[in-house]
Each structure stands twice: as C-alpha cells, then as structure tokens.
Amino acid sequence: MRIAAFLVFFAPFLSQSQVRQQPDAAKIKLELKKLNSLGAVLYLAAHPDDENTRAIAFLVNDQLMTTGYLSLTRGDGGQNLIGPEMRDLLGLIRTQELLSARRIDGGQQFFTRANDFGFSKSAKETFEIWNMQEVLSDVIRVIRQFQPDVILTRFPPDERAGHGQHTASALLAQEAFEKTNDPTVFPDQVKEYGVWQAKRLFTNIGRWWNQSITESTPGVVTMNVGTYNPLLGKSYSELAAESRTQHKSQGFGVPGRRGDAPDYFELAKGEGAEKNILDGVNTGWSRLSRGDKVRPFVERVIREFSEESPSASIPLLLQIRKEISQLEPGVWKTRKLIDVNQLIQNCLGLFAEVTADNFCASPGEQVTTGYEILNRSDTEVKLLGIRAPDLLFDTVIATSLKNNSPFVFKRRNLIKADKSYSGPYWLTEPHGSGLFTVSDRRLIGKPENDPAVVVNFTFEVAGEKLFISCPLIYKWTDPVRGELVRPFEVVPPVFLNLSDKVYLFPDSTAKEITVLVKSSSDKKLNGTIKLSIPHGWKSEPAFVPFELKKRGQEGTVTFTLFPGNEILTTSVKAIGELDGKQYDLALQLVDYSHIPIQTVLPKAEAKVLRLDLKKEGEWVGYIKGAGDEIPAGLKNMGYRVWELKDEEVTEENLKKLDAVVLGVRALNTNERIRYFMPDLLEYIKNGGTVITQYNNNSDLDIEADKIAPYPLSLSRDRVTEENCNVKILKPDHPALNYPNKIDVKDFDGWVQERGLYFPDKWDPHFEALLSCHDSGEPTREGSLLVANYGSGYYVYTGLSFFRQLPEGVPGAYRLFANLVSLGRNKKPESVNGKSKAK
Numbered sequence: 001m002r003i004a005a006f007l008v009f010f011a012p013f014l015s016q017s018q019v020r021q022q023p024d025a026a027k028i029k030l031e032l033k034k035l036n037s038l039g040a041v042l043y044l045a046a047h048p049d050d051e052n053t054r055a056i057a058f059l060v061n062d063q064l065m066t067t068g069y070l071s072l073t074r075g076d077g078g079q080n081l082i083g084p085e086m087r088d089l090l091g092l093i094r095t096q097e098l099l100s101a102r103r104i105d106g107g108q109q110f111f112t113r114a115n116d117f118g119f120s121k122s123a124k125e126t127f128e129i130w131n132m133q134e135v136l137s138d139v140i141r142v143i144r145q146f147q148p149d150v151i152l153t154r155f156p157p158d159e160r161a162g163h164g165q166h167t168a169s170a171l172l173a174q175e176a177f178e179k180t181n182d183p184t185v186f187p188d189q190v191k192e193y194g195v196w197q198a199k200r201l202f203t204n205i206g207r208w209w210n211q212s213i214t215e216s217t218p219g220v221v222t223m224n225v226g227t228y229n230p231l232l233g234k235s236y237s238e239l240a241a242e243s244r245t246q247h248k249s250q251g252f253g254v255p256g257r258r259g260d261a262p263d264y265f266e267l268a269k270g271e272g273a274e275k276n277i278l279d280g281v282n283t284g285w286s287r288l289s290r291g292d293k294v295r296p297f298v299e300r301v302i303r304e305f306s307e308e309s310p311s312a313s314i315p316l317l318l319q320i321r322k323e324i325s326q327l328e329p330g331v332w333k334t335r336k337l338i339d340v341n342q343l344i345q346n347c348l349g350l351f352a353e354v355t356a357d358n359f360c361a362s363p364g365e366q367v368t369t370g371y372e373i374l375n376r377s378d379t380e381v382k383l384l385g386i387r388a389p390d391l392l393f394d395t396v397i398a399t400s401l402k403n404n405s406p407f408v409f410k411r412r413n414l415i416k417a418d419k420s421y422s423g424p425y426w427l428t429e430p431h432g433s434g435l436f437t438v439s440d441r442r443l444i445g446k447p448e449n450d451p452a453v454v455v456n457f458t459f460e461v462a463g464e465k466l467f468i469s470c471p472l473i474y475k476w477t478d479p480v481r482g483e484l485v486r487p488f489e490v491v492p493p494v495f496l497n498l499s500d501k502v503y504l505f506p507d508s509t510a511k512e513i514t515v516l517v518k519s520s521s522d523k524k525l526n527g528t529i530k531l532s533i534p535h536g537w538k539s540e541p542a543f544v545p546f547e548l549k550k551r552g553q554e555g556t557v558t559f560t561l562f563p564g565n566e567i568l569t570t571s572v573k574a575i576g577e578l579d580g581k582q583y584d585l586a587l588q589l590v591d592y593s594h595i596p597i598q599t600v601l602p603k604a605e606a607k608v609l610r611l612d613l614k615k616e617g618e619w620v621g622y623i624k625g626a627g628d629e630i631p632a633g634l635k636n637m638g639y640r641v642w643e644l645k646d647e648e649v650t651e652e653n654l655k656k657l658d659a660v661v662l663g664v665r666a667l668n669t670n671e672r673i674r675y676f677m678p679d680l681l682e683y684i685k686n687g688g689t690v691i692t693q694y695n696n697n698s699d700l701d702i703e704a705d706k707i708a709p710y711p712l713s714l715s716r717d718r719v720t721e722e723n724c725n726v727k728i729l730k731p732d733h734p735a736l737n738y739p740n741k742i743d744v745k746d747f748d749g750w751v752q753e754r755g756l757y758f759p760d761k762w763d764p765h766f767e768a769l770l771s772c773h774d775s776g777e778p779t780r781e782g783s784l785l786v787a788n789y790g791s792g793y794y795v796y797t798g799l800s801f802f803r804q805l806p807e808g809v810p811g812a813y814r815l816f817a818n819l820v821s822l823g824r825n826k827k828p829e830s831v832n833g834k835s836k837a838k
C-alpha cells in the first residue's frame with residue numbers, strides 16, 4: 001500500500017507539460033553521480049518566486065540532494081505583468097512557471113491547497129482565511145511523503161518576513177517539524193505514508209531582512225552556493241538566473257552571475273550543524289539496510305562511464321537495479337528505481353513517443369495515435385508490448401529494435417467512455433477565498449494533473465524488462481518557432497463560451513447574451529442550448545437548437561435576457577443538451593511561450609448584475625498598462641472603448657474622447673508614457689478626464705513629478721482587508737454624486753483588497769474622497785484623489801477596480817462610472833461642443 005503511494009508521488013517522468021528530452025552525456029554523468037546520493041532537502045515558502053533558486057540549484061547539482069520546493073500557494077493573488085489573467089488563472093500560470101524553473105534547476109515542485117488570497121499583513125489574518133489546520137495537514141502530508149533530512153524556510157516566523165503569508169509559511173514549517181513524527185497527528189496520513197522526522201530546520205537568511213548575519217554568527221551554517229559545475233558549464237548563480245527568469249508573469253528576469261556566493265542558514269529547530277546543512281546525515285547507500293550491496297556497483301558505473309558510449313553502462317545499471325529491487329520497501333527504494341530506469345533509458349538513447357492527431361478528444365471518441373520508438377545503441381532491445389488502458393489498447397509486439405532504426409506505426413484508438421475531463425485538478429470544484437477544494441486526497445501536494453492519457457511500453461533490454469510510460473501529446477510545427485508540443489486533453493464534445501464574464505442590467509431593458517458553441521467531436525452534433533437564469537427573469541427563446549458538422553466548427557446562439565426588477569447580483573449559465581446528456585463547460589486556453597499551453601474547463605457561467613447604474617459620455621480611451629480587463633468593464637457599462645495605440649495618443653484623437661483610462665501600471669510598463677503625458681494633461685486642461693490606476697513607485701517610465709498636473713507622491717501603502725470600513729470624506733464631491741449617488745453600501749462585496757500603492761502625499765489641489773485602513777494601521781486617505789485642472793479632471797486611484805469589475809462588484813461599477821462621467825457633469829456645454837468631433 002505504502003509503495004503505491006510513493007510511486008504516485010515521485011513519478012516525475014510523467015510530467016504533463018514536458019516532452020522528455022534526451023540528456024547529453026555530461027547530463028547523464030551528473031545523473032549517475034546523483035544515483036549515489038540519498039539525501040533530501042525540502043525548501044518551504046509561501047509563493048512562486050519566494051524560493052532561493054540558487055540554493056536549490058546548488059543542492060541538486062552540487063550536493064546531489066533530492067530537493068523539493070513546497071510553495072504553500074500558487075501565487076493566485078498577485079499582479080500579472082504579461083496579460084489579463086488574474087486569480088485562479090494567474091495561479092495556473094505561476095504553477096507552470098515554477099515547473100519551468102524546476103526543469104532548469106532540477107528540483108521537484110509541491111503545493112498545498114492554500115489559495116493566495118492577496119497581500120496580508122499578518123500571519124493571524126492569513127491563518128483565519130486559510131484554515132490553518134488544513135494547510136498544516138497538507139504541509140505534514142508532503143513532508144511525510146517526501147521525507148526530507150533537512151527543511152529550509154525562506155522566511156523568519158515573525159513580522160520581518162513582510163507578508164503575512166510569508167510569516168505563516170515559516171510558522172507552519174516549524175510546527176510541522178515538531179509533528180510529522182507523531183502518529184496521532186493526522187493519523188489517516190500515517191496509515192498511508194508512515195511518520196517522519198527531519199533532522200533539522202534552518203531559516204535561509206535573506207539579506208533584505210537581515211543585513212548583519214556573517215559566517216561567525218552562532219548557529220549559522222555558511223555554504224558557498226556560487227560554485228561552478230563543469231558538467232553543466234554553468235555556475236549555480238547562472239543556472240538560478242535561468243530558472244528565476246521563468247517567473248515572467250512577475251517580471252523577474254535576472255542576469256547570470258559568476259563567482260563565490262555565500263548563503264547563510266540559521267538553525268531554527270533540531271540538531272546543530274557546523275559546515276554543511278546536512279552534517280551528520282548519512283546520505284549514502286549505507287543509510288538503507290543492505291544498501292552497502294548497491295554502493296560498489298554505483299561507484300563503478302560512475303567511474304567507468306564512457307561519454308562516447310553511454311550504453312556500455314547498461315549491464316552495470318541492470319545489476320544495480322537488481323540490487324535495489326531486493327531492498328526493503330521505502331521512499332529511497334522507490335526513488336532510486338525510478339532514477340535507475342530513467343538512466344537505462346537515457347544510456348540507450350531510447351526514444352518512445354506517442355502523438356495524437358488532435359490536441360483533444362471526448363470520452364468514447366476515436367483518436368488517431370502515432371507511435372515512434374527508437375533504440376540508439378548497440379545494446380539488444382526488444383519492444384515486447386504496449387498498454388494504454390485509457391485508449392483500450394493492449395498489444396503484444398515482440399519486435400527487435402535495431403540501432404537507429406525507428407519503429408513507427410499509426411492506429412485508431414477509442415478514448416475510454418468513462419474517462420473524466422482534463423482541467424487543473426484544484427480548479428474543478430468551487431472554492432472559497434482560503435482553500436482550494438480537492439476531494440481526492442491523493443492529489444494534494446501535486447503541482448499539476450497527471451497526463452490525461454498515458455501509454456506504457458514494455459521493453460526487453462539485455463534480457464531484462466524495462467517499463468517506460470509516455471504521456472499522449474499533440475505536436476505541430478510553427479513556421480517561426482519550430483516544433484511545438486502540448487498535452488493531449490480529454491474534453492466534453494461541446495464547449496459553451498458566454499461572450500462576457502459579467503453582464504450589467506442598469507434598468508429593466510433586456511440584453512442579448514451570445515453563446516459561442518464549439519465542437520470538439522468528429523461526429524455531427526445536433527442539440528439544444530438553454531440559459532439557466534434567476535427566478536423572475538425571462539430568456540427568449542427558451543431553447544435554441546444548434547448543429548455542428550465537424551470538430552473545431554463554431555457557431556453562435558443568441559438569447560434575449562429580460563431582467564427582473566429586484567436589484568441583485570447572481571449568475572447565468574449556459575447548458576447544452578446532446579443525445580440526452582447535459583454539458584455546461586467552457587473552453588479557456590492560457591497560452592504563453594514560456595509554459596505549456598494550459599486548457600481550463602470552467603463552468604459556462606457569467607455574473608449578471610441587476611443594478612442601479614447610470615453613466616454619462618460615450619467614448620472612453622484606454623491606454624494599456626500591464627494588462628487588465630477594464631475595457632471589458634467599460635463596454636459592459638455601455639461605453640465604446642478606443643484602445644489607443646502609442647501613435648494614436650494625439651491631441652486630435654483625445655478631443656473625441658469623454659475620458660481616458662490608463663491601464664494598471666501603465667506608468668511602469670509603457671515606455672512612451674513620458675511623451676503622451678503632456679498631451680493628456682493638455683486634454684484635461686481643455687475639459688477632459690484622465691483616470692490613472694495604480695502604479696509601482698519603484699520603476700516608473702516617467703519622471704515622478706510629471707505623472708500628474710500637480711505634485712503627487714506614490715507610496716507602497718495598501719489596504720488589503722477587502723471588507724474594511726470606507727469613510728466618505730467629501731460627500732458632496734461630484735465623483736461621489738453624479739450620475740450615481742455613492743454611499744458606504746457601494747463598498748460591500750469587494751474582493752481581495754481595497755487597493756494598493758496609494759499616494760501618501762499630494763498637492764492641495766487634490767481632494768482625497770475616501771479613507772480606509774486595515775486593522776491596527778493608520779488611516780489611508782490616498783485611495784481616490786481627484787484634482788481639477790483647467791476645465792477637466794485628473795483622477796489618481798489605487799482602488800483595485802481591475803479586480804472588482806471582472807468579478808462583477810456592483811459598487812465598483814457605480815463608482816467607476818462616476819469617474820468616467822466626471823467631465824460630462826461639470827461643463828456640459830463645452831463637452832457638447834467637442835462631441836461634434838466624434
């Protein structure tokens with residue numbers, strides 16, 4: 001029972017997102033050296049990017065330790081510098097960025113179910129939102145499975161850690177360290193994985209919170225993590241830079257460095273150490289009973305390895321495998337069997353790949369699969385059979401694979417009829433703000449789904465059996481980027497995508513709702529679509545029939561939705577019916593070049609808001625920043641949005657606009673902004689309205705004194721409690737009265753935070769309209785600042801409209817409509833004059 005649990009956990013060769021790369025001889029040499037090392041280190045922190053990539057690269061490739069990074073969260077609550085994805089989808093991107101980083105530095109990746117709900121100022125708040133016991137149980141589960149000798153945390157267990165989730169990560173690590181060995185703690189896990197005691201726990205000191213540490217500080221182990229690895233042709237600092245640069249959604253590109261680099265580890269729990277964090281840990285084969293029988297063979301295979309002829313190592317590797325298979329069951333036996341099988345495959349240069357003719361198919365449907373199997377050595381290799389239960393395929397082959405002579409064939413397979421759909425496992429069930437829902441406990445800790453379809457090969461190598469598993473993949477060739485790969489997915493036969501995420505009903509006027517229907521089936525599909533709507537609302541027609549003739553074909557169906565009178569926030573769902581079965585999933589792709597394409601299957605659902613919303617003006621300009629969904633929010637309100645390209649920000653064009661909104665971080669990400677700003681200020685002077693959303697004060701693309709018509713000083717002030725009281729400071733200000741009367745109720749139901757990077761000083765021309773603050777913090781009045789300039793308005797707001805509008809928060813829409821309408825309120829006659837230009 002226990003072995004099975006370990007096998008599921010440690011099967012890195014089945015990465016969903018990666019085509020196996022044949023390593024070169026130097027890499028194989030390094031892997032052989034790792035075979036001789038039986039030590040494990042677990043690094044633990046809160047987010048993607050918290051981990052010390054250089055320490056991980058060093059531990060894996062210099063100290064040859066099996067090293068994991070347990071990130072409590074997937075980074076869902078951060079800001080996205082490369083696109084509009086937020087929350088769950090951002091967490092998905094960051095999960096994949098971490099996996100890309102680990103492929104470079106050689107570490108393994110784990111997560112808990114904790115959701116990154118956004119910035120938090122205290123561990124106390126963090127634990128209340130997460131449910132501390134649940135996250136602790138996940139940490140303990142991962143430790144009991146991974147069995148690290150040493151645990152490292154990135155943060156101290158106190159406020160020096162900065163972010164409440166950081167502090168919480170260190171507190172959880174320390175508590176887990178004390179409890180993993182207690183069989184009464186989470187006893188269900190013990191049945192499966194046993195108990196475990198790590199030898200010690202260190203805090204890996206960060207220079208940003210401790211400048212005083214040196215080698216001579218008591219209790220500190222210093223290790224030089226900047227050494228050079230000739231087998232990789234890189235220093236660990238260079239390797240770490242490549243790994244860290246994968247965090248592209250956070251803009252963490254870093255340059256490679258060379259030369260010595262001391263890293264400090266301060267003992268927090270367990271036995272002390274002098275020179276090495278693994279002092280006193282037996283990391284050799286002798287840690288296992290009968291392990292000494294394996295060691296001489298491993299030493300010999302390393303010594304005798306020939307770069308020109310890796311397959312000469314096969315007899316010894318088979319011998320090693322035989323010796324390992326006679327050891328007692330346990331985590332190291334499982335790991336080393338996986339490693340040695342991988343080495344046998346690598347030394348043979350044995351290529352085995354299965355591709356599908358499409359990236360997805362539905363349960364019960366046919367898929368054409370292409371097989372390519374190739375032995376690239378003189379060793380005698382036979383393919384005995386292929387088994388793929390998900391493809392209802394099981395065959396005996398018994399063919400000899402001659403050196404460099406591919407064995408290639410195609411066949412039609414059926415996808416098993418009861419196969420479940422793909423889609424990230426932690427996103428398939430609804431979740432709250434603190435924890436993802438994962439009903440299948442065996443999945444907890446895993447970074448991503450196992451591949452949707454796996455094909456198992458049985459070979460005979462020099463008379464011994466070798467099993468290799470391959471994920472089914474889809475490959476295609478892009479004329480510019482070359483051969484590309486994505487995972488094969490199992491999906492419903494039909495996708496239903498609603499045209500918007502949020503629909504606003506400011507009055508009783510009906511609205512059209514369009515559903516895009518797309519087939520992923522080779523069969524002709526005839527069905528109907530209906531909307532599931534709130535009580536008292538009406539959809540016309542009630543059903544719409546659709547017909548799709550082939551895979552990939554799309555069509556649209558349109559409903560007219562008549563709202564009820566009651567003010568409410570609810571949702572509308574699209575439901576398809578086909579052959580007596582109902583389908584209600586949409587298709588969403590996340591496609592960036594640094595990570596594998598991600599297929600998400602969210603519910604075909606959108607928020608609908610019956611609200612009291614008025615607006616003025618018609619055309620709004622939008623200047624893109626780091627990426628947000630403000631344009632969609634404006635269109636929902638009934639505005640027409642002109643997404644201005646750099647060359648379109650001209651005096652002439654601005655005259656046609658009722659207001660201009662700057663995307664989040666536009667002052668950080670748009671290098672041309674310094675050239676637009678004078679035109680924007682001139683536009684305000686002549687009656688226009690400009691709304692600047694939050695920016696980071698540290699890397700502005702414009703001089704800090706030129707971002708507004710009057711001096712304004714940005715800070716890092718933020719208010720993270722999304723429910724905190726908001727006080728209205730200027731109840732008579734037009735921005736709070738026209739066309740919508742704003743009161744404190746409009747701040748109900750906000751998500752994640754009030755806002756971030758508020759200015760902390762401003763010229764008296766600005767009026768601060770609101771005040772709010774987190775518990776125990778001073779009052780912040782910089783969330784919404786408005787200044788008259790000439791005959792127009794300049795608005796600077798760190799309120800997180802970019803989070804609220806896509807989530808359908810009614811008060812945020814009402815307030816944003818007022819900001820955009822500001823210019824139309826003050827001087828109707830001059831605006832009317834301008835509107836002729838439209």
Ligand SMILES: [Zn+2]
Nearest residue numbers: 046047050163
């Ligand atoms: Zn962090």
